[in-house]
Amino acid sequence: MKATGVIRRIDELGRIVIPKEIRKNLRIKEGESLEIYVDNEDRIILKKYSLMKNMEEFVVLLADSLYSLIHKNILITDGDTVLASSGPLKKEYDGKVISEMLDRSLKMRENVVETHKKEISFIEEKKEECTYTIQSIIVGGDAYGLVIAFSNEEPITETDGKMITMATTFLSKYLEE
16 A cells, blocks of 8 residues: 555545545546445555446456457456457457546447447557447446447448447346346
């Protein structure tokens, strides 16, 4: 654990403010959930909560299954990172932080289908010239992640889009329970 040097008072309602710089560095957004832990040394630990991260093994299997059916690169994200990927570019995407463009898409709950090659960044440090579909995973009105299929060679088809829609619908319903 590293010290930040920041000290905050607790207000009359028991609240503290996490400084903007810390929220920005840790990509904690307004409305996001934090998990609260206490340890035996009187420490309170706040951890970003990801409903999707709790089912990481499942989303890896889902990404692999989608790839075996449609033969397009598959990415499944939570609000911050690529939790699962499948296809030839798997190693380039696993565990990487999602791009600002995907972050905006998630906030807007956008479902996008691009059938003509277009340049896009799914993660900050990499651009792709590809066709793609991006679908939001919505649970109780909140966006929890994205399912993405993309291809650098073959265009995304209507069937590909339906498969990704089915996957997001399944994940949404699974997470609601």
